[in-house]
Amino acid sequence: MSDRLPGFSTLAVHAGAQPDPTTGARATPIYQTTSFVFNDADHAASLFGLQAFGNIYTRIGNPTNAVLEERVAALEGGTAALAVASGHAAQVVVLQQLMQPGDEFIAARKLYGGSINQFAHAFKSFGWNVVWADPDDVTSFERAVTPRTKAIFIESIANPAGSITDIEAISTVARKAGVPLIVDNTLASPYLIRPIDHGADIVVHSLTKFLGGHGNSLGGIIVDAGTFDWSTGGKYPMLSEPRPEYHGIRLQETFGNFAFAIACRVLGLRDLGPALSPFNAFMILTGIETLPLRMQKHCDNAKAVAEFLVGHPAVSAVNYAGLASDKYNQLARKYAPKGAGAVFTFSLKGGYDAGVNLVSKLQLFSHLANVGDTRSLVIHPASTTHSQLDDAAKIKSGAGPDVVRLSVGIEDKEDLIADLEQALAA
Numbered sequence: 001m002s003d004r005l006p007g008f009s010t011l012a013v014h015a016g017a018q019p020d021p022t023t024g025a026r027a028t029p030i031y032q033t034t035s036f037v038f039n040d041a042d043h044a045a046s047l048f049g050l051q052a053f054g055n056i057y058t059r060i061g062n063p064t065n066a067v068l069e070e071r072v073a074a075l076e077g078g079t080a081a082l083a084v085a086s087g088h089a090a091q092v093v094v095l096q097q098l099m100q101p102g103d104e105f106i107a108a109r110k111l112y113g114g115s116i117n118q119f120a121h122a123f124k125s126f127g128w129n130v131v132w133a134d135p136d137d138v139t140s141f142e143r144a145v146t147p148r149t150k151a152i153f154i155e156s157i158a159n160p161a162g163s164i165t166d167i168e169a170i171s172t173v174a175r176k177a178g179v180p181l182i183v184d185n186t187l188a189s190p191y192l193i194r195p196i197d198h199g200a201d202i203v204v205h206s207l208t209k210f211l212g213g214h215g216n217s218l219g220g221i222i223v224d225a226g227t228f229d230w231s232t233g234g235k236y237p238m239l240s241e242p243r244p245e246y247h248g249i250r251l252q253e254t255f256g257n258f259a260f261a262i263a264c265r266v267l268g269l270r271d272l273g274p275a276l277s278p279f280n281a282f283m284i285l286t287g288i289e290t291l292p293l294r295m296q297k298h299c300d301n302a303k304a305v306a307e308f309l310v311g312h313p314a315v316s317a318v319n320y321a322g323l324a325s326d327k328y329n330q331l332a333r334k335y336a337p338k339g340a341g342a343v344f345t346f347s348l349k350g351g352y353d354a355g356v357n358l359v360s361k362l363q364l365f366s367h368l369a370n371v372g373d374t375r376s377l378v379i380h381p382a383s384t385t386h387s388q389l390d391d392a393a394k395i396k397s398g399a400g401p402d403v404v405r406l407s408v409g410i411e412d413k414e415d416l417i418a419d420l421e422q423a424l425a426a
């Protein structure tokens with residue numbers, strides 16, 4: 001065997017997987033079973049006491065899901081990962097390990113619309129308070145830090161406008177505050193950006209988007225960078241204090257640099273229950289095998305479409321970090337040199353009505369609330385994903401009334417441009 005470390009495309013195909021030891025099956029089997037037989041009573045007891053690793057029950061872990069976890073951990077450069085039922089489930093499980101009622105976390109204001117809702121409303125009922133900061137102004141994160149701050153949450157490439165976040169600058173704020181930096185890497189995927197290389201302590205994904213990549217399966221994942229010391233100052237009792245549900249063990253002490261992933265599994269997933277179906281894990285694993293090929297095509301198409309829109313008379317502005325003229329282009333060159341992703345927004349001179357009109361005229365672009373599909377997608381955020389925000393908040397989050405969001409697929413770029421051309425002419 002060569003001692004060369006495998007490259008990204010090799011990991012995308014192979015990491016975590018091997019031929020099935022009993023059948024020789026080369027593709028990862030779907031272990032469609034709820035439970036797993038124990039060798040004997042001692043084995044059962046050691047699994048329940050966290051003294052041995054192994055399968056118990058699919059809510060806590062499953063061999064198909066384990067391949068997915070190992071693969072995404074390898075692609076992101078983390079120590080371990082935990083797959084869950086959706087991107088939103090990943091966010092709940094992560095924060096449950098960090099937050100006590102009355103605690104705060106700081107989140108970038110430019111986020112997926114569903115995350116804004118989840119943080120502002122659903123989490124409030126758990127007593128978890130979100131404090132918003134401006135991802136374009138690092139000092140706004142510094143100013144938001146209080147003794148109750150337990151984490152900072154940002155997106156690497158931020159919804160809806162595809163803006164690029166200065167991960168390193170914000171990670172410096174997190175380090176100084178003694179809190180972990182959580183990066184939602186959904187829109188970039190590890191092919192474009194690996195947040196752990198830039199100081200992230202935890203990475204989350206909606207696997208539903210580019211990683212699965214085919215618009216057919218929901219999923220989420222949490223990657224532990226293994227970089228954060230959870231024992232300092234008793235701030236993170238879930239990780240540093242004896243756990244009554246596991247004979248008083250301390251997770252950080254027992255599991256070291258993958259204690260966070262273990263906490264998410266044995267305290268989060270086990271007790272909250274948002275398990276990923278092994279069938280979905282299989283679909284997402286299959287998608288990940290072609291991630292590098294798809295992502296490059298997504299980015300190349302997005303750039304061509306953005307360049308077309310810049311020259312169109314009905315368009316007043318295009319926000320795509322891959323354009324040399326874009327205000328995020330410097331950050332894109334630093335963080336995402338292979339491409340600035342495939343999700344971006346543009347504004348129409350005709351305002352709200354023109355936005356609504358455009359989505360109804362497009363034929364190849366599907367009008368729906370998703371991103372990161374092989375198919376090209378379009379939405380008018382102000383009338384859909386961001387409609388719950390007031391006008392000022394819409395504009396602040398990049399979803400003003402005249403804004404249209406595209407998720408550019410992997411079709412032929414000439415066909416995508418022709419579709420936009422006919423819809424803009426109408």
Ligand SMILES: *Cc1c(COP(=O)(O)O)cnc(C)c1O
Nearest residue numbers: 086087088112184186206208219
């Ligand atoms: C879709 C999405 C989520 C939520 O993921 P689900 O799988 O739909 O729960 C979170 N963050 C971003 C950036 C997303 O695009």
